[in-house]
Amino acid sequence: MMEPDLISQADHIPVLLEPILENISPVGGVWIDATFGAGGYTRALLDAGAEFVFAIDRDPNVFSLAENWVDQYTGRIELINDVFSNLEKYADSVDGVVFDLGVSSMQLDQANRGFSFSKEGPLDMRMSQKGSMAADLINFASEKTLSDILYFFGEERASRRIAKAIVARREKELFVTTTDLAKLIETVLPRSKPGQSHPATRSFQAIRIAVNKEYKELFDGLFSAEKVLSSGGYLVLVTFHSIEDRIVKRFIQARTGKLHSTSRYMPGTDDIEAQFTKVTRKAVKPSIDEISINPRSRSAKLRIAKRTNIKPGQSLDLEELNVPIVGGY
16 A cells, blocks of 8 residues: 555646647536546546546555545546446446556655666556566566567567566576666666666566556457447547557547558458547647656657547457557456
């Protein structure tokens, strides 16, 4: 559990909030905040005119952040501890769904959650606090599985070298802490130059994604959102890295009838009845001013689509959306 005094100090700034509100104005009706976090998007939606918000988060600890303000919105908000792929359980017709993907700043800032290579803590990385930890993956997965996770989830070009080094080291001593793993990766990769990211950045991203099955969760969450959105409802998605954004982009292309097949065995989606229309023609990036205020926003991309009155389409397969899956992850 996160310590209450540390939780209250978490400074989570909603990313790309201004362009979101500009594109969905006027705000009204019922919304789902699929990734509640510190509640920034939920509060912004309620203040902008949303009648009710279902606020979902898989991390049970985040809701303590709402204790000092949730009473201001009595009768207009429901806090739900669950994964967003289950959002159909809580509403069958909504006017908008917002996804803020990836790990939140407050999770990164908590050393005892094990998300950050810059803070010593247990190799945990579980958003829900349930199931297998990152340590279980690092210490017991096969070398091939580790290599594939690092490559497909983190786009780490040195994935084989890192996986081999991990296996060699764990035969002598198991990994326990975040800094333990980060230091091992540093010995495998060249020292980063000024301005470059830490050598362990991609590996930690990949491991976190695997532990939380984030890509499969995103895949399922997109189709759940399509089912509950009413005609004219908004699908709002903020991503933070290229694979995540590619999945979102291809989903929107598929559901607007503009997905070009990447395989000769799969047809494109031209000339189908579209379940969505694009609101943002291309990804919206944060302004220089926003990045200066919130440096963590620099890699963010925003895509928004609007639901048509066409019934939900059949589920696509993982390959069509370029969703990387490694084993059970």
